[in-house]
Amino acid sequence: MLPAVVPQVFCLSTHPYGCRVIQRILEHCTGEQTGPVLEELHQHTEQLVQDQYGNYVVQHVLEHGRPEDKGRIVAAVxxxxxPLSQHKFASNVVEKCVTHASRSERALLIEEVCAYVDGPHSALYTMMKDQYANYVVQKMIEVAEPPQRKLLLHKIRPHVPSLRKYTYGKHILAKLEKHLLKSGDQILSSGGGQSGTSNGAL
Structure with missing residues (x-):
């Protein structure tokens, strides 16, 4: 069966039922059997992460796959x-990358967002206002190592007043306040009340 499936991996992964077949294969077959299937998936990562069904297959690998396969997906992201965080389907994959990547890989993803120029057109500010990307930023805040969370705070702080005007921005502030209040840091509470918005789940 599997030799016949391998040439159809991309087609199946982008099909509402076929994507489930691929996930079951990855779950129940041996490493030797799934190797060619995974190789096919890696050849099409860019297309799959943006597909309404293919993104679930990539997420499955990130959640349950081998470190080397997770690493290849993170490298592709x-x-x-x-741009991927602003995409309806790919944003789910980016969030899973942040969650399931190794510590060093996660650090690189967060640094990428923070490395862009600051200001109203910065990547981080754009993501915080976006209906999909804001969840990626929330996840980064949640799983970041303390030094990187401080970096995120440093980058976010200048935008606090304007973020309060956006629904998705309030989600970010609520997430940051949740973590900062544990250490008694009240920086985000100055100049206004609590953001008072619950986090949405993907």
Missing amino acids: RGRVL
Whole structure:
């Protein structure tokens, strides 16, 4: 069966039922059997992450796959965190990358967002206002190591007044306040009340 499936991996992964077949294969077959299937998936990562069904297959690999396969997906996302985070389907994959990447890979993803120029057109500010990308930023805040969370705070702080005007921006502030209040940091509470918005779940 599997030799016949391999040439159809991309087609199946972008099909509402076929994507489930691929996920079941990845779950129940041996590493030797799934190797060619995974190789096919890696050849089409860019298209799959943006597909309404294919993104679930990529997420499955990130959640349950081997470190080397997760690493290849993270590598495919690096350099494109901003545009992929703004995509309805790919944003789910970016969030899973942030969650399931190794510590060093996660650090690179967060640094990519923080490395762009500051200001109203910065990548981070754009993401915080976006209906999809804001969840990626929330996840970064949640899983970041303390030094990187401080970096995120440093980048976000100048935008606090304007973020309060946006629904998605309030989600970000609520997430940051949740983590900062644990350490008694009240920086985000100055100049206004609590953001008072619950986080949405993907």
